[in-house]
Amino acid sequence: MLSLKNIKFQYQSKKSFTIYSICLDIPPGEIFSLLGPNGAGKTTLIRILSGLIIPQGGKVSICGFDSIENEYDARRSLGLVLGDERTFYFRLSGAQNLEFFGGLYGLNRGFLKKRIPELLEMVGLRDDAKLQYMRYSTGMKKRLALARALLHDPPVFLLDEPNSGVDPRSARSIREIIFDLKGRGKTILLTTHDMSEADKMADRIGFLREGRLIKIGPVSEFKKVIKRNKLEVEFAGACDVATLGRINHLVQRLMDFAPFLSVAYHHPVIEIMHNGKFNLSQILKVVADEGPPIVRTSTVEPSLEDVFLKLAE
Ligand SMILES: Nc1ncnc2c1ncn2[C@@H]1O[C@H](COP(=O)(O)OP(=O)(O)OP(=O)(O)O)[C@@H](O)[C@H]1O
Ligand SMILES: [Mg+2]
Known part of the structure; x- marks a missing residue:
């Protein structure tokens, strides 16, 4: 369960940008897709939800844990995929990176020894497990990011363009992984610029424009916007x-x-x-x-x- 109450945010920099009072509840087993033009604030919102930036107002609760008061438990309940590839160690291999982050999450070595090969297999990186991260292609980096988000099997996933730069075959397998997560009752918020993907996957869509959530509803409701x-x-x-x-x-x-x-x-x-x-x-x-x-x-x-x-x- 992911719950946002009155989230407000403004960058205090020369480029002013505001997120206006966003309220939203995403229940377990739902895929909620955040859509909107470039610069609308989707990534900013995901950064707020993941505790990477602190909002000026409002509350985020992840499985009942307040993202500020219960920061540790809230973060442990999250699996995060961000577009930013600098969060991995370039000189370590894919498998070593997962080992490192698994350690950070407090997962024990024995568990990771089994879990990492399973995840690399699942995201189609088994044969590249020992390749240095810096040699990974864009799509391979994205797939490794998904594997990392899955390491500790959290109940809530925040996925910022999990399929951007991924080839159609891998994109399909990532979609299947996400559907499987939904089937296991996970709460999933994802952003995408691929409309057919949002159409196929999302239970509900939220449309963000210039920091405002201007419309929320199921895909069928969105299609009624066009009266032809x-x-x-x-x-x-x-x-x-x-x-x-x-x-x-x-x-x-x-x-x-x-x-x-x-x-x-x-x-x-x-x-x-x-x-x-x-x-x-x-x-x-x-x-x-x-x-x-x-x-x-x-x-x-x-x-x-x-x-x-x-x-x-
Ligand atoms: N660190 C920052 N300081 C100031 N402004 C920022 C910062 N990061 C982002 N912005 C601004 O915030 C706005 C929203 O950016 P954001 O990355 O959240 O959009 P987005 O919806 O994810 O867009 P895209 O579809 O391109 O990924 C943009 O105008 C951006 O320039
Ligand atoms: Mg973005």
Whole structure:
């Protein structure tokens, strides 16, 4: 369980930046994805939650431990992946780094001897365990950071762009690891710029813009921000201009010439944009009665990327 109450923060430097009164509860077993444009404050918020910077106001509680009053227990309950690669020792190998951090977490040698190879295997670094960290590629560094976050099997994970710079195969395996954590009841807050990833993974999304959490909700709720859906109908052959005109007129009439509705034709597909509140079977019947034979129909929802662009405006 991760709980934020009225978190406020302002950098006291020449570049002023403010996080405005953020309140949020993330229950166990939930993946919460923080989205937002560059500079919105996502990493800053993760740094606050992990105790790396102290907020000017508000409280962070991690599994019931206050991040300031119970700093030690709060930190022990966290698995953290930050974008910053300087937190590893460049001259040590991947395995030695994990051994070092495992020691810092107070994990005993016997346990680590078993745990480290398991984790390296899990993140696909088994064959590179003995390679110096400085020789790791960007994606390998990210995977090692995830392995480190998993070392002490904490209940809460804060993952800042865990998949950035990772190749598609490894990204998929990292997604599987994160889903597995969710399945084991862990609380997960992650940031990503990959909208399809957020779409696939997140139970809820929070959209941060200029330090304000402007919208929170499930992915389906976010998609309602865009009031345009698309119905595509593919014909077996070409549709002539007269037929198109007739279909257009009938569909428009059916929907009372609603301003949201538009019909376009890109051979051999007719596209009907609508606001999601129409009876699609009626529209389809008009198209089927008037046009050439239909080979395919599909409805296209707005993507999370469309929503992102709209909310970032
Ligand atoms: N140490 C610092 N001192 C002053 N300002 C800072 C400091 N670190 C970050 N900032 C500013 O805080 C703002 C938020 O930065 P942050 O890194 O949290 O954004 P972000 O949402 O993680 O962006 P990105 O998507 O690029 O990772 C930016 O305007 C940044 O320039
Ligand atoms: Mg960031």
